[in-house]
Amino acid sequence: MRLNGLSLFSNVGIAEAYLKDVGIDIVLANEIDDKRARFYQEVYSDAHMICGDVTDTMVRDEIVKEAKEKNVDFIIATPPCQGMSEAGLRLEFDPRNKLIFYAVDVIKRVKPKFVLLENVPKQLTTKIKYNGDVILIPEYIKKELGEDYRFNKETLVMAKDYGVPQLRERNIFLLVKKELNYIWEFPEKQKEITLEEAIGNLPSLDPLLREGIDETLKRFPEYEEKKKIGLQISKWHYPPKHSWKQVEWMMHTPTGKSAIYNEVYYPQKADGTPVKAHHNNYRRLKWNMPCRTVTQNNGVISSLACVHPGRKYVSENGEVLYSDPRVLSIYELMIVMSLPLNWNIPEWADETFIRRVFGEGIPSKLVKEIVGELTRQL
Known part of the structure; x- marks a missing residue:
């Protein structure tokens, strides 16, 4: 059984690199940045990229309409984390933290069977304004989606525990429609891979x-x-x-x-x-x-x-x-991001751009292992 998927805030599609291997066909994606959208479309020619601002009602309506037409049953949403990141300024009520509102709106309207919502751990303690109240982002997500979806118990995950030679801690909510008889939790942890094992045999530069x-x-x-x-x-x-x-x-x-x-x-x-x-x-x-x-x-x-x-x-x-x-090097970064080593980076992409999008990506193998835990049940 294969599922059609939608990727929101898709960056250049690092998270999606192995999804086909575990039964998910991303048929639709959305990204605001022209350059990233172009990169994504060249790597994933089977998907339709809607380049536009998800906070724009017309863009969001287009995403929802097409997702329904394409029978989307899986959504992966990775709103930008700079407003919450340990490496950022972390301003209270940073406007970027409200992007979760628009992801939730799409989820409620498309009604997929499964959802993967990813962000930095700081999301768990980040406050937003909602209906005149100040509440934590997880509280907001559960208020909006808890009636229709079951959530995973543990939400904090380290990439290093799933075959990725990189620490990278993330907060990931895994949602399953309540009427479905599936339990979606993180899989069993794997042995850590050191940098020596990952890149130690590469030639010195x-x-x-x-x-x-x-x-x-x-x-x-x-x-x-x-x-x-x-x-x-x-x-x-x-x-x-x-x-x-x-x-x-x-x-x-x-x-x-x-x-x-x-x-x-x-x-x-x-x-x-x-x-x-x-x-x-x-x-x-x-x-x-x-x-x-x-x-x-x-x-x-x-x-x-x-x-x-x-x-x-x-x-x-x-x-x-x-x-x-x-x-x-870019090649060493591909390894520590657990990307396929034949991943088709477009020739026109410059080094600074490639490095930036890698730094904002979710390690590919982490997503593969987590989603594979679900699709094996299907």
């Missing part, structure tokens, strides 16, 4: 320096050879670009540590003043655990724990250094 190729080759004589070997693995395993000063700081930063704790080569301004930073900025990842949560700024060394773990080595002048003073 030297970064491309912003100062130019001549400076790059002067600092990294093996740059071109390493790049060539990397591209033999995948066209997406190519060197990220960084400034020399940041690269030098990271060359002196051990695996799992932050450069802010270095005695000499620490993040500093031109006059030598230390840069004020969080203890997870300028931090190398650890080999012996899954990747930290991938964020939108995963291409920036100074961002949250996004630098390659590296390997210790001794330079010609006897200095202890660490290889791969760079962020993860």
Whole structure:
């Protein structure tokens, strides 16, 4: 038995990468951003992408009408989380937090058998204004949908527990129409996959320096050879670009540590003043655990724990250094996002855009395992 699905706030469809494998055919999707919508449509040519603002009544009416025509029985909705995210400003009553209203409206009108509603854990304690009252988002969802749907008991889930080499905690509501005889809970946890297991066998890459190729080759004589070997693995395993000063700081930063704790080569301004930073900025990842949560700024060394773990080595002048003073390559990100390695990223998509949409995506295998737990019963 296969189900027709609708994806709301679909981004570029990272969550949907394996849904066909577990019996869900996404036939309709909605995304506000033109570039993301175009990316989605190129990857999922079988789905009809409605590009538009779901808060617009006419757009929402079009989504509902087409969902009914296409017999949609499954909805996955992933409203943007920046208003609640630990990495964001978290303003009280951030307007983005109200996007859940529009997802709920579509669900109530389409009446699918099953719904997957995903967001950050902070959603559980985020307040919104509703009918003149201030209530928590989960309370609102259950008031609106609890009459027709059963909810899962545990809603917090870690991607690392389901074959994804990334921590990434999420809050996911799983809804089943009350008249149906199915129980939808999270599946049994799986063994954690460390970064060593996930990307440890990939060829090392030297970064491309912003100062130019001549400076790059002067600092990294093996740059071109390493790049060539990397591209033999995948066209997406190519060197990220960084400034020399940041690269030098990271060359002196051990695996799992932050450069802010270095005695000499620490993040500093031109006059030598230390840069004020969080203890997870300028931090190398650890080999012996899954990747930290991938964020939108995963291409920036100074961002949250996004630098390659590296390997210790001794330079010609006897200095202890660490290889791969760079962020993860796009290919390595595909692995830690658990995307299929042949996932068809459009040629026109630039690196900054790809990194941003990855940072906002739900790991593909997490969704596959959770939805598979349901469709096996069907």
